[in-house]
Amino acid sequence: MPTLTVDGKQIEFKQGETVIEAARNAGIDIPHFCWHPSLSISGNCRVCLVEIEKMPKLAISCSTYAAEGMVVYTQSEKTLQARNAVMEFILVNHPLDCPICDEAGECKLQEYAYAHGKGESRFEEIKNRKEKRVQLGPHIKFDAERCISCSLCIRFSDEIARKNQLTFIKRGDKVTITTFPGESFDNSYTLNTVDICPVGALTNQDFRFKSRVWEMSKTNSVCVGCSRGCNTEVWVRNNQILRLTPRHNKDVNNYWMCDNGRLNTFKTVNTSNRIDGAFIRKEGMLQKASLEKAVLFAAKSLKEFKSGEIAFIGSAYATCEDNYALVKFAKMLSVTNLAFANHIIPGDQDDILIREDKTPNSLGAELVGIKSGPGSLNLEGILKGIREGKIKALYVMEDDPASLSDEFEEALGKLDLLIVHDTNQNRSTTLADIVFPASTFAEKNGTFVNFQGRVQRILPSVATAEMDRALDGMEMSRWDKFGTEFDRWNQGHKYDAKPSWKILTMLSLQLGSKMKYEMAEEIFSEIANSIDAFKGLDYDKIGELGAQLKIKQTILK
Amino acid sequence: MPVQKRKKDLNIFGKLYIPEIVKGMALTLKSMFRPNVTLLYPEVRFDPPASYRGRPVLVQEPNGTGRCVACGLCARVCPALAIEVQAAETELEKERYPQKFEINMLRCIFCGFCEEVCPEEAIVMSKDYELVFANRNDAIYGKDKLLVPIDNLRARLEFLRKFK
Numbered sequence A: 001m002p003t004l005t006v007d008g009k010q011i012e013f014k015q016g017e018t019v020i021e022a023a024r025n026a027g028i029d030i031p032h033f034c035w036h037p038s039l040s041i042s043g044n045c046r047v048c049l050v051e052i053e054k055m056p057k058l059a060i061s062c063s064t065y066a067a068e069g070m071v072v073y074t075q076s077e078k079t080l081q082a083r084n085a086v087m088e089f090i091l092v093n094h095p096l097d098c099p100i101c102d103e104a105g106e107c108k109l110q111e112y113a114y115a116h117g118k119g120e121s122r123f124e125e126i127k128n129r130k131e132k133r134v135q136l137g138p139h140i141k142f143d144a145e146r147c148i149s150c151s152l153c154i155r156f157s158d159e160i161a162r163k164n165q166l167t168f169i170k171r172g173d174k175v176t177i178t179t180f181p182g183e184s185f186d187n188s189y190t191l192n193t194v195d196i197c198p199v200g201a202l203t204n205q206d207f208r209f210k211s212r213v214w215e216m217s218k219t220n221s222v223c224v225g226c227s228r229g230c231n232t233e234v235w236v237r238n239n240q241i242l243r244l245t246p247r248h249n250k251d252v253n254n255y256w257m258c259d260n261g262r263l264n265t266f267k268t269v270n271t272s273n274r275i276d277g278a279f280i281r282k283e284g285m286l287q288k289a290s291l292e293k294a295v296l297f298a299a300k301s302l303k304e305f306k307s308g309e310i311a312f313i314g315s316a317y318a319t320c321e322d323n324y325a326l327v328k329f330a331k332m333l334s335v336t337n338l339a340f341a342n343h344i345i346p347g348d349q350d351d352i353l354i355r356e357d358k359t360p361n362s363l364g365a366e367l368v369g370i371k372s373g374p375g376s377l378n379l380e381g382i383l384k385g386i387r388e389g390k391i392k393a394l395y396v397m398e399d400d401p402a403s404l405s406d407e408f409e410e411a412l413g414k415l416d417l418l419i420v421h422d423t424n425q426n427r428s429t430t431l432a433d434i435v436f437p438a439s440t441f442a443e444k445n446g447t448f449v450n451f452q453g454r455v456q457r458i459l460p461s462v463a464t465a466e467m468d469r470a471l472d473g474m475e476m477s478r479w480d481k482f483g484t485e486f487d488r489w490n491q492g493h494k495y496d497a498k499p500s501w502k503i504l505t506m507l508s509l510q511l512g513s514k515m516k517y518e519m520a521e522e523i524f525s526e527i528a529n530s531i532d533a534f535k536g537l538d539y540d541k542i543g544e545l546g547a548q549l550k551i552k553q554t555i556l557k
Numbered sequence B: 001m002p003v004q005k006r007k008k009d010l011n012i013f014g015k016l017y018i019p020e021i022v023k024g025m026a027l028t029l030k031s032m033f034r035p036n037v038t039l040l041y042p043e044v045r046f047d048p049p050a051s052y053r054g055r056p057v058l059v060q061e062p063n064g065t066g067r068c069v070a071c072g073l074c075a076r077v078c079p080a081l082a083i084e085v086q087a088a089e090t091e092l093e094k095e096r097y098p099q100k101f102e103i104n105m106l107r108c109i110f111c112g113f114c115e116e117v118c119p120e121e122a123i124v125m126s127k128d129y130e131l132v133f134a135n136r137n138d139a140i141y142g143k144d145k146l147l148v149p150i151d152n153l154r155a156r157l158e159f160l161r162k163f164k
């Protein structure tokens, strides 16, 4: 491989890489605003200027190709001088908005000004005034004064979202961003521009002013909005999710995620219709009961049915661990009627990220064994069985069959026993005889298998009543570390919920089984030992970026 | 062990403490004619100098609005984690304001860091040293107690301009 020297360090590069890329791959970060590894090169911000031996002038490292034997200095006096000059130039018209700007704390301009700026300005004139609250499409507010005209947002919408909606208008220091006449910045991926905007010019309307970035903890997770399973970070303060941001994974979502996944998937975690504690139907009404009582009641009720009269519905929303526990539980009761519902919106997909399968784990549910075998009923069969009176008891885990069709809802009313696990109230839970409170994706450990057959981990970021951030090894902000029960900023509600596998474990103990799991990880190692596709995997091997399962391409849709 | 003898045994005069009593009475007499430093609190109250760090308060402009833009820097710098700020959006020119601003006076250690870090000169140390509460909840002061008209804070603001 060819090599070049950066700051005295010999580094290898691939032919066709630019200096900034080569340096970055070797762990040397050259300051940049307008460059992004996944977007075309623009070279307008000039902050990545570096000194290169035998070149008469400084060169911008984002558009200079690395060459054999090149000698680059990113910290030489000449480079630093140029960088400081560029910073001073950019700061001429940048408002002193940091105290009211959401970007503060994760702002490149702030960081570079701190590291490379002079600390004082020679500019004595009055700064440019521009519009500060422009609504650019449904989710984004644009502050024209803060924009440093790096054009990243324009390039993103042209090249990644493939919608030509944004453009520069005017010239010189009057230049600003706007949408084309008659257009709104409303494609499915707009909020990624908020992430890549190096300053606080573009802000997320949904998150705006909700929290300073340093007040939140962030936890690695996976989006549950569709079967892509974009890698995310979940930002939590006071036990509430305030925003999701994408996490880089070149094999799944690159640097991006869609607006729907970012804005809507976490809204079910902290909401008024969360199921908080277990419920049992008494005198026709669902009444709150302790989990232990509900488990005892469920065990007693299930015993009254023959195995042929019972059916189980698993879930493509639940983790592999939850579904595996359900399969095992069904086996224990010798029940073979086992199915899960697909949630596909035909045509609602693109060739960027969004998939028409709106669940995160349909492949995983199938792989761990939620499927009908020979002689057992599939979903339609279960519906038919209920209507004909053959199926008398239904156990539903984390799905809402009543919303699938009116017939299904009507059929659920005919059952002698309906047990439902769910996170939020829905049409099925209102019909249920016993409701168990399930933890959401943000409250448990587990794995999902995305449409590519890639198994990825979710980690708990929100604590339930049984959890403790410190003891359970969850990410903690400064506020989490030092808060006491008397601090109002530390009293965020903890829902009384448990992961479905835990509820199933409790229930199976009442029915005399040996299903004894303490941690999701134990279930996963059992999956890895018993199911070929998962062979050899464990949570460590899945790691932060997931692992590809060994499955036949034909299974992948 | 041999009994130690005192270096200087007192004579009868000394034993009666008469010179000491006379000395003491003389001091008392002198003090009766010195100016009084003790205040008859609570009838008479101490008015501290501008450099005094009493409880932190929020500056309220004459038009009734606060100066605070809810940047959260005071909450970040506070070594005792006494401050909680929740920002929200307004139509006013400074787009941001604290929807909730609470200081837990049981946590505050009167260090003045919040005042020092504030970019808006919105939080200052007042002269108020009378902090009494009967339970933990009363010790958490909200905006109603924290906002103080700027006219009552002129001396401190003056002091800060000069010495900060």
Ligand code: SF4
Binding pocket: A146, A147, A148, A149, A150, A151, A152, A153, A154, A177, A193, A196, A197, A198, A199, A201, A202
């Ligand atoms: S809005 Fe942000 S991303 Fe777009 S040009 Fe301005 S600074 Fe760059």
Ligand code: SF4
Binding pocket: A223, A224, A225, A226, A227, A228, A229, A230, A253, A256, A257, A258, A259, A260, A261, A262, A353, A354, A355
């Ligand atoms: S594409 Fe799918 S997984 Fe990715 S952010 Fe959108 S909804 Fe979530």
Ligand code: SF4
Binding pocket: B056, B074, B077, B078, B079, B080, B081, B082, B083, B103, B107, B108, B109, B110, B111, B112, B113, B114, B115
């Ligand atoms: S005076 Fe010190 S301890 Fe008190 S609120 Fe301010 S920063 Fe916190």
Ligand code: SF4
Binding pocket: A099, B067, B068, B069, B070, B071, B072, B073, B074, B075, B085, B114, B117, B118, B119, B120, B121, B122, B123
């Ligand atoms: S530092 Fe000043 S402006 Fe910022 S939140 Fe505190 S009081 Fe308000």
